[in-house]
Structure formats: C-alpha cells, structure tokens
Amino acid sequence: MGVLDIAFLVSALTIAAPILLAATGELIAQRAGVMNVGLEGVLLAGAFAGYLTMTRIDNQALGFLGGIAGGLLLAALMGVLAIEVKVDQIVAGIAIGVLGTGLTSFLDQHFVPEPRTFTPLPRLSVPLLSDVPVLGEVLFHQDLFIYVTVALVVLAGLAMYRTTWGINLAATGETPIAADAAGISVRGVRWAAVLIAGAFAGAAGAYISIGDVGVFREAMTGGRGYLAIAAVLFGSWRLRGLLAAVTIFAVTDAVQLRLQSLPTVPGEVWGVAALLVAVGVARSRRPRARLIGAAVLLGLVALAVLRPQLTLPASLWLAMPYVLALVALAAGRASRHRAPSALTVPYIRSEA
Amino acid sequence: MTAAAGLIRRDRGMPAWVGRVVTQLGVAAAALVVAALLLLVIGVSPVDAASAFWSGTFGSPTNAGTTLTQAVPLFLVALGWIVADKAGRMHVGFPGQVVTGGCAAAAVGLHSGGLPGVVAVVLCALAGIAGGALWAGIVAWLWASRGVLEIVSSLLLNLVALQTLAWLVRGPLQGSLDRQPQSANFPASALWPAVESVPGRTLSYDVILLPLLAAGLIWVFARTTFGFELRASGGNLEAARWSGINPVRQGVTAIVISGGLAGLAGAALLFAGSAPWLSEGFEAGIGFNGIAVALLARNSPVGAILTAIVFSSLNVGGTSLQALLDVPSSLASVLQGAVIVLVLVAAVLAHRRRRAAPIKMKELVA
Numbered sequence: 001m002g003v004l005d006i007a008f009l010v011s012a013l014t015i016a017a018p019i020l021l022a023a024t025g026e027l028i029a030q031r032a033g034v035m036n037v038g039l040e041g042v043l044l045a046g047a048f049a050g051y052l053t054m055t056r057i058d059n060q061a062l063g064f065l066g067g068i069a070g071g072l073l074l075a076a077l078m079g080v081l082a083i084e085v086k087v088d089q090i091v092a093g094i095a096i097g098v099l100g101t102g103l104t105s106f107l108d109q110h111f112v113p114e115p116r117t118f119t120p121l122p123r124l125s126v127p128l129l130s131d132v133p134v135l136g137e138v139l140f141h142q143d144l145f146i147y148v149t150v151a152l153v154v155l156a157g158l159a160m161y162r163t164t165w166g167i168n169l170a171a172t173g174e175t176p177i178a179a180d181a182a183g184i185s186v187r188g189v190r191w192a193a194v195l196i197a198g199a200f201a202g203a204a205g206a207y208i209s210i211g212d213v214g215v216f217r218e219a220m221t222g223g224r225g226y227l228a229i230a231a232v233l234f235g236s237w238r239l240r241g242l243l244a245a246v247t248i249f250a251v252t253d254a255v256q257l258r259l260q261s262l263p264t265v266p267g268e269v270w271g272v273a274a275l276l277v278a279v280g281v282a283r284s285r286r287p288r289a290r291l292i293g294a295a296v297l298l299g300l301v302a303l304a305v306l307r308p309q310l311t312l313p314a315s316l317w318l319a320m321p322y323v324l325a326l327v328a329l330a331a332g333r334a335s336r337h338r339a340p341s342a343l344t345v346p347y348i349r350s351e352a
Numbered sequence: 353m354t355a356a357a358g359l360i361r362r363d364r365g366m367p368a369w370v371g372r373v374v375t376q377l378g379v380a381a382a383a384l385v386v387a388a389l390l391l392l393v394i395g396v397s398p399v400d401a402a403s404a405f406w407s408g409t410f411g412s413p414t415n416a417g418t419t420l421t422q423a424v425p426l427f428l429v430a431l432g433w434i435v436a437d438k439a440g441r442m443h444v445g446f447p448g449q450v451v452t453g454g455c456a457a458a459a460v461g462l463h464s465g466g467l468p469g470v471v472a473v474v475l476c477a478l479a480g481i482a483g484g485a486l487w488a489g490i491v492a493w494l495w496a497s498r499g500v501l502e503i504v505s506s507l508l509l510n511l512v513a514l515q516t517l518a519w520l521v522r523g524p525l526q527g528s529l530d531r532q533p534q535s536a537n538f539p540a541s542a543l544w545p546a547v548e549s550v551p552g553r554t555l556s557y558d559v560i561l562l563p564l565l566a567a568g569l570i571w572v573f574a575r576t577t578f579g580f581e582l583r584a585s586g587g588n589l590e591a592a593r594w595s596g597i598n599p600v601r602q603g604v605t606a607i608v609i610s611g612g613l614a615g616l617a618g619a620a621l622l623f624a625g626s627a628p629w630l631s632e633g634f635e636a637g638i639g640f641n642g643i644a645v646a647l648l649a650r651n652s653p654v655g656a657i658l659t660a661i662v663f664s665s666l667n668v669g670g671t672s673l674q675a676l677l678d679v680p681s682s683l684a685s686v687l688q689g690a691v692i693v694l695v696l697v698a699a700v701l702a703h704r705r706r707r708a709a710p711i712k713m714k715e716l717v718a
Contacts, residue, residue, distance in 0.1 A: 037444070037503055037507070077693070081693065081696060081697070085696070085697050085700050085701075086700060087696040087697065087699070087700050088696070090442050090503055091442075091643075091647065091692065091696060092693075092696060094444060094640065094643060094692065095689055095692035095693045095696065096689075097640070098640050098641075098644070098685060098688060098689035098692065099686065099689030099690065099692075099693065100689075101685065101689075102682050102684075102685030102686040102687075102688065102689050103686050103689070105680070105682040105685070106390070106680050106682040106683055106685075106686045109680035109682060110393075110394045110680055218682075223508075223511045226504075226507045226508055226511065229504055229507070230504055230508060233500075233501065233504055313519045313522070313523055314519075315515045315516070315518040315519035315522065316515065316516070316519050318515045318518075319511065319512045319515035319516065322508045322509075322511045322512045322515075323512055325508050326494070326500075326505060326508050326509070326512075329494070329498070329500045329504065329505065329508075330494055330498040330500055
C-alpha cells in the first residue's frame with residue numbers, strides 16, 4: 001500500500017480520537033442550545049491540568065482525572081456566563097478561548113519551569129481480536145483512551161437518540177419554552193450538557209498532552225478545538241455526520257503528517273482524494289454540484305495516473321485539514337437550517 | 353415584545369453615562385484585583401510590580417512612545433470589530449486578517465526600496481488593507497452565499513493564515529542572511545515616519561490614526577446613509593428589509609471593511625513597530641485582544657482609544673515585568689481574558705438592574 005499502510009491508519013486513529021471525543025461533547029452542548037466557541041481553550045485547560053497533575057503525582061489515571069477537572073473548570077465558567085448570567089455566548093466563548101490559552105501558558109511558565117516528559121499511554125491488545133491481520137493491528141492494539149472514547153461516543157449516541165433524556169436535550173435546544181412547559185428544567189439540562197462537554201474536552205486535552213506525546217507545550221492543541229466545532233457544524237448536529245467529518249479531518253491530518261517527510265506527493269493520495277470526491281458526487285443531488293464534482297474527479301484521476309513530481313511545503317500541508325474543513329462546510333447543504341433553533345439563545349423565562 | 357422592552361429601556365435618560373463609567377471603573381478594579389492575586393500566587397509583591405509596570409509603560413518618553421504606537425494596531429482591530437458588530441456580524445477572523453494584511457504589506461514593502469518615502473508608505477498601507485479585506489472577503493462570501501457561520505469559517509481561516517505565514521517566511525519572502533524564518537529588513541524609506549524628538553524614535557506618526565479614525569467612524573455611523581443602513585441591518589432584520597435595505601449586502605460590506613482595518617493593523621505592526629521585518633510571531637495576539645479592546649469600550653470608537661492604550665500598556669508593561677521581576681509575560685493575556693469575562697458580566701448585571709423598573713411599565717402597557 002506504500003504510504004497508506006498500517007502505521008498510517010494507526011496515526012489517523014490517534015489523531016481522530018481526541019477530536020471525536022471533544023466534538024461529541026460539543027454536540028451534546030449544542031443540542032441543548034449552548035455553543036462554546038472557546039473549545040480550544042477548554043482542550044488546553046485539560047491538557048495542562050493533566051500535565052500539571054502528572055508533574056506532581058506521577059499517575060496516569062490521576063492525570064486524566066486532573067485533565068477532566070481542568071476542562072470542567074472552564075466549562076463551568078462557560079455555564080455561569082451562558083446559562084446563569086445569560087451573556088452573548090459567542091463573546092463568552094472568545095473569552096474562554098483567550099483565558100484558556102493565557103492561563104495555561106502563564107501557569108506552565110510558573111509551576112513547571114523545567115519541561116518534563118512522561119511515557120505515553122501503553123497500548124493494550126484485545127486477546128484474539130488483535131491477531132486479525134491489518135484490522136486487528138489497527139483497531140484492537142490501541143491505548144485505553146481510544147477504547148474508552150469509542151465506548152463514550154456509543155453511549156452518547158444511545159443517550160441522545162434512545163432515551164427520554166435525549167429527547168429532553170433536543171427539546172431544550174429547539175424550543176426551550178415548550179420544554180419548560182413540559183416540566184423539563186431547561187437550566188438543569190443545559191448545565192448537564194455543558195459539563196459533559198467540559199469533561200469530554202478535558203479528557204481529550206489530557207490525551208493530547210500526557211496520553212499521546214507525554215509533554216505540554218504552549219497552545220499545543222493546535223486548532224483541534226476549532227476542528228471539533230467545525231465537525232459538529234459539518235455533521236449538521238447529528239452524530240453520524242460528526243463521525244464522517246472527524247474521519248475526513250483525521251485522515252487528512254495523518255496524510256499531511258506522512259507527506260511532510262516525503263519529497264513528492266505520491267499517486268495514492270490523489271487516488272484516495274478521487275474516491276472521496278466520487279462518493280460526494282454520488283450522494284449529491286444538485287446538478288451543478290455534480291458537474292463541478294465530476295470535473296474535480298477527472299482532474300484527480302489524471303493526477304493519480306500521471307503521478308507528477310509535485311511538492312508542497314510542510315506548512316501548507318499543515319493548513320490542509322482546515323482548508324478541507326472550510327470546503328466541507330461550504331459544500332454542506334445549507335447546514336444552518338438544521339441547527340438547533342435555540343442555539344446561542346439564552347432562555348429567559350419572563351421573556352418567553 | 354423584546355423590541356418594546358428595548359424602547360422602554362432606552363427611555364431613561366438620566367444616569368446612563370454615570371452608570372457606564374461606574375461599571376467601567378468596577379471592571380478595572382476587579383481586573384487589578386485579579387492581577388494582584390496572580391502576582392501573589394507566584395510570590396511577587398504587587399507594589400514592586402506596579403512600579404516596574406509604570407516605569408516600563410509611561411516612565412520615560414521612549415517607553416510612552418512605544419506604548420502609544422503599539423496601541424494603534426489594537427485600536428484598528430477594535431474598530432474592525434465595532435464595524436462588523438454594528439452590522440450584526442460577529443466574526444473573529446482578526447488574527448488571520450492581521451497576518452494576511454501584514455504579509456501583503458511586507459511583500460510590497462520589500463520591493464519598494466526605490467520609491468519615494470510617501471509613495472512607499474501609502475502603498476504598504478493600501479496593500480495591508482487589501483490583504484486583510486481579501487481574507488475577510490472569503491468569510492463574507494462563505495456566510496452570504498454558502499450559509500457558513502462566519503465565526504467558524506473565520507476561526508479556521510485564522511489557522512490557514514498562520515500556516516501560510518509560516519510558509520512565506522521560510523519560502524518566497526525568506527530573506528535574512530542567517531537563514532532564520534524571517535524576511536529581509538524593510539527598506540528604510542518604506543518605514544512609517546516617527547517623531548524625531550522622542551529618544552529612540554519610538555512614537556510613530558500613525559498615532560494620529562487614533563483620533564482621526566474614531567471621529568471618522570462616528571461621523572459615518574451618525575451622519576451617512578451607509579452608516580445608517582449598516583446599523584439597521586445589525587438591528588431589526590425585518591425592519592431593515594422593509595425599508596429596502598439588503599442586510600446581506602451590508603453584512604458582507606461590514607465584514608470586508610473590518611478585514612481591511614485588521615489588515616491595516618498588520619501593516620502598522622510591521623512598519624511602525626520595533627522589528628522592521630516579517631516573522632512568524634509578528635501578530636502577537638493583537639487579533640483577539642483587539643476584540644477585548646472593543647468590548648471594554650462598549651463598542652464606542654472614542655472609548656476604544658483609551659482601552660487600546662490600556663491594553664497596549666498591559667503588553668508593554670508585561671514585557672518589562674518579565675525582564676525586571678521574572679513574571680511570565682503571559683500574565684497580560686490572562687488579564688485580557690479576565691477583562692472580557694468581567695465586561696460581559698458587568699454589562700449584564702448593569703442591564704438587569706436598569707430593567708427592574710421598566711418591568712412594571714410593561715405590565716401597565718399589557
């Protein structure tokens with residue numbers, strides 16, 4: 001398979017897991033009507049709190065708990081601002097982002113002047129299943145965080161689509177007045193959703209610092225929080241769409257990582273891109289979009305066959321996931337119409 | 353019903369500005385308390401810190417010049433936020449627009465060595481405006497014709513802009529002799545002129561933009577049709593549509609103008625700053641802090657002059673605190689984040705207290 005081998009798939013999973021967990025939490029919060037644009041800051045808080053715990057008590061379980069606590073702290077601030085004080089959620093999110101970045105680098109410079117490195121999470125093999133060729137190596141020989149993430153996402157899906165709580169959640173985000181009239185505590189549901197989002201993002205942040213690489217650096221989450229928000233929007237506020245979006249982002253990111261070390265762009269990349277576009281064209285219903293898609297497809301197939309000696313500087317590869325997220329959002333079919341109606345709207349009973 | 357409540361609220365005339373000043377002072381006091389607490393946590397005496405802070409910011413003409421000059425980019429970004437916010441468009445693409453504006457200005461500046469000074473300065477400024485406006489144009493287009501939330505697209509474009517800058521200073525614009533990731537020094541004729549009498553020539557003439565642009569913006573909003581249409585589309589969408597205003601077009605215009613202002617800020621950072629070359633970190637958080645500057649000024653262009661100077665003194669003073677007392681310079685960004693939170697909370701609390709009375713009137717009307 002050349003470039004796209006087993007190690008590549010493993011790295012894609014490692015990149016996807018924290019984004020997926022943070023995005024799932026954000027999805028829950030947004031379905032309740034609270035949007036936290038400062039998710040990046042929450043991730044950083046989790047990453048730093050986990051790292052700080054590790055420098056004091058060298059225990060990974062406690063490190064992750066510390067990360068979750070850090071995420072909860074900033075999420076609670078978001079909750080106070082958005083649910084209690086009822087300020088503009090977008091501006092509150094900006095504040096959370098600035099605060100998360102500033103506070104983590106301030107505390108890092110002061111409390112951990114000498115950077116330390118810890119061993120990342122060990123990989124665990126699932127007996128029997130990990131012996132399956134390729135798939136076993138990729139899916140069943142991972143660290144605990146990835147298994148837990150999968151379990152949590154499945155649980156979140158069940159909670160959102162198969163329980164009364166999930167219906168209450170959607171009602172709170174769509175028409176809080178109706179939810180309130182039906183006896184659902186709008187405040188309670190929103191707080192629960194915001195705190196779940198904070199805990200998920202905190203754990204994801206801790207994975208980025210102590211779980212995956214074992215160090216903390218200033219602003220090390222590198223825009224993953226923004227990608228998570230983009231995934232929620234691109235997925236039209238549904239778990240299935242979110243999974244597709246995270247997969248695309250993670251694969252691009254992994255390709256980018258791999259290609260940085262290669263002199264030229266290998267033909268497989270064009271082939272995979274062509275495949276993705278083909279799927280998009282097949283699913284699209286608008287004739288104009290199909291025409292454009294078909295043209296792009298032809299170009300990509302030509303590139304895959306001809307294999308020109310193209311090079312792209314590393315920085316531009318790094319920008320790829322973001323560009324792709326933008327293209328995905330632009331191509332999304334009027335996704336804003338599927339947003340929860342009360343997203344970013346505070347609920348004030350006396351004005352309802 | 354909300355619109356009616358808005359009308360009633362606006363009716364009370366008397367203590368509006370008094371209340372506003374008191375809130376502002378309260379926010380400043382709370383921010384000082386936060387700063388003092390953080391300093392105590394890391395074991396630095398707040399009194400020592402205050403004197404180091406003063407001497408670093410306004411203690412000498414040289415330092416005062418730096419503080420005022422560095423307020424200009426913050427102020428420009430704040431104006432950008434005010435313009436977009438008045439039209440109801442809340443984008444946060446300022447970091448990206450500052451970066452693209454700076455890159456465009458640098459690209460022009462590096463090649464304008466043979467031109468007379470005035471022409472070069474104007475060309476650089478225009479290139480900066482164009483670079484920022486173009487980048488903001490992407491956000492505007494995505495919002496207007498593809499329905500992408502401007503806040504998300506602008507956040508993603510910020511990251512793309514940063515990577516593009518990283519590529520430019522290593523590739524096409526790389527020009528330092530020791531292969532550092534930065535451009536060559538800008539030709540002296542392209543640098544923006546500074547006041548000669550200030551030692552170190554730290555006070556750039558671009559500080560006249562502070563009063564000029566503030567006055568200009570107030571005039572546009574208060575006296576021109578364009579300003580009215582902009583505000584109308586940021587207010588009641590239905591009302592704007594019924595009076596023949598196209599809110600989408602106004603929104604696009606507002607986003608592009610705010611990008612142009614941010615781009616000019618990028619040019620000012622490079623050509624009126626202390627480091628006359630393009631490097632990876634030249635944006636230095638101006639994009640997000642400019643938003644805080646506008647929020648703290650409650651979207652008033654004149655107030656933004658003052659708050660921009662406050663924020664720039666935080667940045668400049670933070671650097672001198674690090675040099676003198678070994679306080680991490682990120683203290684400034686913590687305070688800036690805290691200020692946004694405090695302003696938000698203060699605004700809502702003040703708003704609530706004022707609303708207590710009119711509720712009875714609402715009942716009377718009903």
